[in-house]
Amino acid sequence: MIKRIAAVSLRFLKSRPYIPSHTKVLCNDLVPICYDNSDNSLQHLEAAMNWLKYAQDINQDGGVSAGYCLKRGWLPSYPETTGYIIPTFVDYCHFVNKEEYLRRAVKMADWPLSIQLQNGAFQGGFINSSPKPIVFNTGQVLQGLIRIGKETKQKKYLGASLKAANWLVRVQDEEGIWKRCTYNEIPHVYHTRVAWPLLALYEVTTNGAHLRTATKNVRWALSNQKGNGWFKNNAFDRKSDPFLHTIAYAIEELLECAILILNKAWLEAAMKPAEVLLRRLEVKSVLSGTYNNK
Numbered sequence: 001m002i003k004r005i006a007a008v009s010l011r012f013l014k015s016r017p018y019i020p021s022h023t024k025v026l027c028n029d030l031v032p033i034c035y036d037n038s039d040n041s042l043q044h045l046e047a048a049m050n051w052l053k054y055a056q057d058i059n060q061d062g063g064v065s066a067g068y069c070l071k072r073g074w075l076p077s078y079p080e081t082t083g084y085i086i087p088t089f090v091d092y093c094h095f096v097n098k099e100e101y102l103r104r105a106v107k108m109a110d111w112p113l114s115i116q117l118q119n120g121a122f123q124g125g126f127i128n129s130s131p132k133p134i135v136f137n138t139g140q141v142l143q144g145l146i147r148i149g150k151e152t153k154q155k156k157y158l159g160a161s162l163k164a165a166n167w168l169v170r171v172q173d174e175e176g177i178w179k180r181c182t183y184n185e186i187p188h189v190y191h192t193r194v195a196w197p198l199l200a201l202y203e204v205t206t207n208g209a210h211l212r213t214a215t216k217n218v219r220w221a222l223s224n225q226k227g228n229g230w231f232k233n234n235a236f237d238r239k240s241d242p243f244l245h246t247i248a249y250a251i252e253e254l255l256e257c258a259i260l261i262l263n264k265a266w267l268e269a270a271m272k273p274a275e276v277l278l279r280r281l282e283v284k285s286v287l288s289g290t291y292n293n294k
Contacts, residue, residue, distance in 0.1 A: 022070050049092055049101070052085060056104060062111035066126055076126040079115065080137040082108050083122075086144030090151050102151065109148040112141045113160050120163030121181070135171065135178040138164050139194030146200050158204070165201050168194060169213045176216025189221045189234035190246040192253035199260045218257055221250065222269050229273030230293045241290040247273065 016022050055065040055074070063077030064085050086105045093101035116122060117133055122141045124134030142164045149157030171180050177187040178194065195214035202210040224232045231250050234242040251274050258266035281287055 016070060045092075049089075052088075053104065056108065061127070062107040063127065064108065076128045077111070078126055079112055079122050080124070080140045082111065083137075083141035083144035087147040090147055105144075105148055106152065109144055109157060112145065113156065116160055116163065120165075120167035122164065124183070133167070133181050134183070135168060135181050135194055136183065136188070136191060138168060139191070139197055142168075142194075142201070143197040146197055146204065150204070161201055162205070162207075165198055165207075165210050168198060169209045172213050172217065176213075176218075176220035178217070184237050186238060187220075187233055188236075188246070189224050189231045190242075190249035190253075192218055192221050192257065193249050195221075196253045196256045196260075199257055203260065214257065215261075218254065218266060221254070222266070225269060225272075226293055228293070229269075229276050230291065231273070232293070241292045243290050244277075244287055247277075247291060 052064065055067075056063070058065050058074045059077045061077050063079065064082045066075040066078035066081065068074055086108050089101045089105035089108065093099065093105070112122060115127065115131075117131060119133060120138075121133030121135075122138045123129070123131040124137045125132070142161055145157045145161045145164070148154075149161060168178075172178050173180075178191050179185060179187050182188060182191075195217040198210045198214035201207070202214070221231070224234070226232070231242065231247070234246050234250055236243075236246070251270050254266055254270035255274075257263070258270060277287060
């Protein structure tokens with residue numbers, strides 16, 4: 001008991017409770033504070049976008065910080081998440097008709113161009129980590145580059161997109177699996193989130209290699225789906241159950257891929273686990289962090 005109290009106390013001190021905003025968060029863990037939970041969605045959306053703007057400005061490199069840590073403060077910029085935040089800023093620009101958000105999206109897209117690896121890939125981890133090419137992260141940056149390229153019509157984004165996509169084609173196995181340059185060097189069903197931008201790029205270039213690579217990966221992903229909709233090989237390692245995070249990735253990207261090529265079977269495969277999760281939410285009012293095959 002004494003060791004446990006000591007450990008909790010140490011974590012509390014490392015969280016820098018002397019910072020007022022940290023104190024508020026830490027106290028809320030003990031005694032929940034009632035936040036504004038009104039139905040003013042626009043107000044909440046604006047607050048989220050303002051936070052992302054601040055996260056982009058904090059490191060002054062154009063990228064978006066990986067997040068805020070109570071112990072370390074603002075983290076370095078993160079290529080993966082910067083990539084898929086770009087479409088959010090483009091969409092929000094059109095939604096509120098404010099050019100500032102498009103300018104910020106362009107700034108986000110220009111940053112990956114400056115750090116793209118020679119082979120066309122993008123690194124995993126924070127920008128200050130050793131640059132190691134990773135399939136998933138490359139796919140997420142590709143998503144942003146494709147969107148900003150369509151929006152601005154600037155050829156530099158298409159050029160970088162092609163380099164990234166061609167690398168993804170080269171490192172995929174014949175059966176449609178990405179095992180090299182992946183997290184823990186194992187295949188992941190949630191790599192459908194890489195197949196999706198490849199299909200989106202195919203719409204622009206009609207490059208058959210991009211279509212084949214994406215299609216093979218989706219077919220492999222579907223071969224891992226059980227009768228109840230659950231996917232094996234969808235966790236970060238071989239021993240754990242998949243997080244809701246990766247389950248949602250697989251569902252979302254199957255849906256997006258199905259829409260892009262009008263594939264009814266893929267749509268039904270995406271709907272199956274989504275409907276299971278919806279029923280669980282209706283029964284329990286919350287969703288679990290992980291799910292097994294039961």
